[in-house]
Structures are given as structure tokens and as C-alpha cells.
Amino acid sequence: PTIFAARQFVSHGHVNVNGKRVNIGSYRCKPGDVVEIREKSKQLVIVLEAVGLAERDVPDYIEADHNKMVATFSRIPGLADVPFAVQMEPNLVVEFYSR
Numbered sequence: 001p002t003i004f005a006a007r008q009f010v011s012h013g014h015v016n017v018n019g020k021r022v023n024i025g026s027y028r029c030k031p032g033d034v035v036e037i038r039e040k041s042k043q044l045v046i047v048l049e050a051v052g053l054a055e056r057d058v059p060d061y062i063e064a065d066h067n068k069m070v071a072t073f074s075r076i077p078g079l080a081d082v083p084f085a086v087q088m089e090p091n092l093v094v095e096f097y098s099r
Contacts, residue, residue: 005046014041029073037069 007025009015015022016036017029029035037047051066058064061081064071079088 001050009046014038014044014047031073031075033073035071035073042069 010025010027011023013021013023014037016038017027017033019034021038041047047069051069056064056066058071059077059081061073061075061077062071063074079090
């Protein structure tokens with residue numbers, strides 16, 4: 001239901017990337033990586049509820065098969081692809097950390 005719940009789901013080891021268990025929420029996927037729910041985790045209540053929801057907002061850079069609970073990371077998203085609650089100014093971030 002939230003980004004924080006997704007991170008916790010990953011940290012509890014319910015996700016495989018390219019067939020290997022991942023438990024790091026900040027794991028970096030490369031284009032072509034296959035992300036899937038582990039077989040044991042497919043019967044969890046939270047997963048079944050999420051699959052039952054009609055509304056799913058899947059970004060263009062992810063190809064998802066909801067029936068198999070598998071997704072392929074097809075490309076690295078650009079800044080315009082990632083929604084932000086505020087106006088993002090990367091040059092200000094770089095300037096702040098360069099001090």
C-alpha cells in the first residue's frame with residue numbers, strides 16, 4: 001500500500017531478483033533484471049490483497065505480469081519519469097553536498 005510497506009516487504013526477504021533472494025530495500029536493479037515475489041510469499045494476505053486490486057499504476061520502465069507476480073526492469077527511469085511531491089532541482093542538491 002505504501003513505499004514504506006514495500007521496503008519492509010523486501011527487507012523481510014519476500015522478493016527475488018534474477019532468481020536470488022534480495023533483502024535490501026535500496027538494491028539497485030539493472031535494465032533486464034527480473035523481479036518476482038518468492039514462491040513461499042505468493043500466498044501472504046498482503047500479496048493476495050494487492051493482486052486483487054483493480055487499480056495498478058505501473059511505470060513505463062517496468063514490464064509487469066500481474067498473474068505470475070513477475071516484473072522486468074526495462075530501462076533506467078529519467079527524472080521526468082519519477083513523480084515528486086515538490087519541484088525537484090538536482091543542481092541545488094549537488095550544490096548543497098559539494099560544500
